[in-house]
Amino acid sequence: MADTLSEVISLLRPQAPYSKLAEAFGPFRVRREDINEVFYCMLLVGRLRLEVDGKAPLELRAGDFVLVPKVTGLTVSSLDPPAPPGLVSLPDFGVDGIARIGRPEGLVETPPEVQQLIGHCRFASPDAELLMSLLPEMVVVRGEGRLATLATLVRDEARADRPARDMVVEHLLQVLLIEAFRAKTQFEAAPGLLRGLADPRVGQALRALHHAPDRGWTVPELATEAGLSRSAFFTRFTRIVGVPPMSYLLNWRMTLAKHMLRSGGYGIAEVTDRIGYGSASAFSTAFTRHVGCPPAKFAKGVPAAG
Structure with missing residues (x-):
């Protein structure tokens, strides 16, 4: 399975234009639209609710990984406590590159209630639409520590200024995608x-x-x-x-x-x-x-x- 899958993913030529660590305190709801890229999320601390447009909502716990090959809009919100109706949260980006929501005033060292590694990647292959049609519409992996390690490596390498960075990121993304797809998954039973x-x-x-x-x-x-x-x-x-x-x-x-x-x-x-x-x-x-x-x-x- 891995050989055939790796062939498809290699032809997709994944690239990582965006990856960040996000932290939240208290109730929150963040809405993103017009993404039009591959979306992945690794929940490191806490619980949250993920609603990808056109798909059933998901409750994620620390250690869960979600990959959506094609997404346009999504909403991420708190579960502990639940986000009240109408709440719209705007992340504050610190000098360290971390996106934060609702950190208590003056409590810089307070551990976050929710922490997640979020990334978007795009496929450079001109045949991406055809190749993506071979993959499931959503992948959910519970408790695979290897995926957290790979996602962190992608983030760190994408932010670094080192020789051959783009090549390293592409290969790391290939490994991340293969690991996600071959892990024990709970994905929509769509043909592919x-x-x-x-x-x-x-x-x-x-x-x-x-x-x-x-x-x-x-x-x-x-x-x-x-x-x-x-x-x-x-x-x-x-x-x-x-x-x-x-x-x-x-x-x-x-x-x-x-x-x-x-x-x-x-x-x-x-x-x-x-x-x-x-x-x-x-x-x-x-x-x-x-x-x-x-x-x-x-x-x-x-x-x-x-």
């Missing part, structure tokens, strides 16, 4: 790659497909990998992953092809061979239909139609 990998039958076919995208796969061959009949496999794969097997294979091959062509290190013939097309003309036809322009033009950086 993670749900497929977790299924003992469909997961076998997905791993085989990702291991050898150049193989001339057919539905019966993938069904054999899964240990199912053709019809049972097709139905199960489509229900769990969200698209039919051959559609998933095509999307993945085209994603790999775009990545290779964009890198400039592969010719058309090599890309054709690596993703399993019998001829350059067959690949060119499929690529043009899927992407909107011929592979040679795409490799030169000409935008696809639409």
